[in-house]
Amino acid sequence: MRHVVLHALAEDLAPADVYRRISDFRRYPEYSEVFREVRVEPPLPDGSTVSDWTVEFRGGLMRWRERDTYSPDTHSLAFEQLSGDFQTFEGGWRCEPRDGGTLVVFTAAFDLGIPSLAEILDPVAESTVRTNIARVLRGLADAEVIDERAAAARG
Numbered sequence: 401m402r403h404v405v406l407h408a409l410a411e412d413l414a415p416a417d418v419y420r421r422i423s424d425f426r427r428y429p430e431y432s433e434v435f436r437e438v439r440v441e442p443p444l445p446d447g448s449t450v451s452d453w454t455v456e457f458r459g460g461l462m463r464w465r466e467r468d469t470y471s472p473d474t475h476s477l478a479f480e481q482l483s484g485d486f487q488t489f490e491g492g493w494r495c496e497p498r499d500g501g502t503l504v505v506f507t508a509a510f511d512l513g514i515p516s517l518a519e520i521l522d523p524v525a526e527s528t529v530r531t532n533i534a535r536v537l538r539g540l541a542d543a544e545v546i547d548e549r550a551a552a553a554r555g
Contacts, residue, residue, distance in 0.1 A: 401488060404529050406506040410543035415495035418502040419475040421540040422493050425451055425468070431539030432532045436461065440468075450482065457528060464489060487513025504543055506533050 410418045421427075429435040434456040441450045448469045455462050464484025470477045475495035481488065491508030508529060537543040 401509050401511045402526055404491070404506070404508045404510075404526050404533075405547070406530055406533055406545060407547045408504045408506075408534065408537045408543040408545045409498060409501055410504060410537070410541040411499075411501040413502050413541055415475040415497055415502045416472075418504060418541045418543070419472065419477075419493075419495045422495070422504070422537075423468075423470060423477060424540070427540065428536050432535040434528070434532055435536075453484075455532075457525065462486070485512075487511040502541070502543075504537060504541070506537075 425438045425440055428438050436454040436456060437452070438454075439452045443449050446469075448467055450465060450467055452465050453463065462485045464486055465482045466479045466484075466489070467482055468477060468479050476492060478490075478492040480490040488509065488511040490510075491506070494505040494507075496503045496505070510525065510529075512525060534545045537545070
């Protein structure tokens with residue numbers, strides 16, 4: 401399974417503000433053209449939501465349905481694929497106070513489920529995830545990536 405960790409800093413924004421912006425998945429297509437569509441269903445009784453994603457990847461489209469679990473008290477959320485093109489896709493977001501702003505930590509673990517092509521496709525998928533999450537963070541919260549691997553992927 402491939403793992404992605406990305407750190408970004410949103411200056412002069414409180415964790416609650418950044419968390420609220422990150423939780424607004426419907427806006428992601430405004431900040432990266434690879435997010436073709438994000439549909440979010442009304443909240444379930446436990447406060448979680450189910451969302452449907454369509455994202456460009458290597459000349460095609462990847463689709464998945466995920467459960468999003470929100471923890472506003474800790475400014476964090478978790479996602480887990482329910483169905484779709486990944487064999488496994490899960491992760492989360494965390495917003496922590498840092499130097500008058502907010503440190504955003506995005507984590508994801510995924511398996512495309514194609515062992516024979518994993519050496520080729522997994523690094524491309526990881527770079528794509530890093531690049532697009534960096535674009536969304538820049539757009540939603542004017543946050544800049546502060547870890548080297550993600551900064552290199554950002555180009």
